Amino acid sequence: METSQLRIPYFPGCTLNTTAKGFDTSLRASAQALGVELVELPEWNCCGATFPLLADNILDLAGPASVLVAAREMGERLAVACTTCYNVLRRTNLAIQTDEDKRQKLNLFIEAQYEGDLQVLDFLQVLRDEVGFEKVARTVKRPLTGLKAAAYYGCMVLRPASEVAYDDPENPRALDDLLMALGAEPIEYAHKGECCGSYLAVVSAQAAAEMTYSILSSAQKNGAQLIATNCPLCQFNLDSQQAEIGRRHTGYQTIPVLYFSQLLGIALGLDADDFDWEKHSVDPRPVLELVEPR
């Protein structure tokens, strides 16, 4: 067990309680193995799921603002797993910090005195900056040697860069570097920050299928055996659109799409039985069998 314990308040978000349970279980188990104690906020609500783009839509900020208030009561930082939640919470926090009108109105409405003095961190950022990928590499028990993985970042941790990016928004590295620390081989390809189609899947299966196809086929052409992502919505789209892609593109070969935390947990030698593999449309387990056992 690690001696240097890092304790940090944690916001899992609704998706990690429903469709992305494997992200949550693998992330919590990996954090523990790395000596990070994630303390879930005792009471939390939905982050709102989209950051409102209308400048005078302040009511939509009430939900995420009360999450930030609850987090600030526990400390000065908040680790967020879901990248959509990260994006909304971080931008809400920034709006409260920088926009006096919004700050005053929100505080009056939710009956708080919150100044935005909280650091909203993506969990990957915590791994990179606070745990350190070197330490992750030292803790690996079952290196993912030989696995060619495509890091896929999606939009939520990259755009708008001035508000959310903790990495180079044009050429992000954090996930690639983590994969390398786990012993995998991150492949280079041009689509790691392209949009997966996001909520387009609801209104146009065709558009979503084509957007995901360009990402998945680009990764495959560059040798990827699997996709590793940090975003539940991207994971869902990239994974579940492959049946439709198969109907539209003859000869299409499927590729599994995993949360980085599932790979992290496996590399740390953890029991992966409760990583919720059943929810994956393309079963990742055959590819993972290429990894040498513990």
Add this chain to the structure above:
Amino acid sequence: MTEDLVSIFIMGKRHVVPSGLTIMSAMEHAGYRLIRGAGCRGGFCGACATVYRVPGDYRLQIGLACQTVIQPEMHLAQIPFYPGHRADYSLDDLQPTFEAVVTTYPELLRCLSCGTCTKACPQDIDVKQYMAEAMRGDIAAVADRSFDCIMCGLCVSRCPAEEVQSNIAILCRRLYGKYLAPGAEHLAKRVLEIEEGMFDDDLASMKSLGEEELRRMYDERDIEPE
């Protein structure tokens, strides 16, 4: 006879009534005959939901008319019923999942967690929090947190997202009761005993008794200790 009198405003009209009354008693004192907006008169049924304001405070206040004591110069109105979407469903067709709740009440996802509902609850339930738990499919948590709900509908009346919080909560309590709560083994055992005729002879003999004898038996019955 001297008594302190205060003036209150019922639906905008001034009435002078004795101080110390509940809102419900004050309304009846003022001449209202309550055929709606009154039920158990004991703070349980939720029929007498009332909204009011007192001078010098911008906040809308809420309470049950049978439980809330009047304040001088208060303005009040009763909300005996508030129309909210009520879905038809059969519990047999549902599972205790997020999908079941959001399919039955699609408006669930319109909730912005603004917290207006929590401020409106006369039972001090954190309505916003159970809505948050519903949005992540934690049926047991909704059932537990909403347990004291009396279905008065004040949360529904105040919601800017047009939610029907109380109906969503009772759906979750029903799902919890049917699918998640541990079964009551003693109940199943007793039902079996009844079906096997354990009480048939006693009932038959009681049927043959006269009223006097039944009254005596009732008065002398064993009562469970408190």
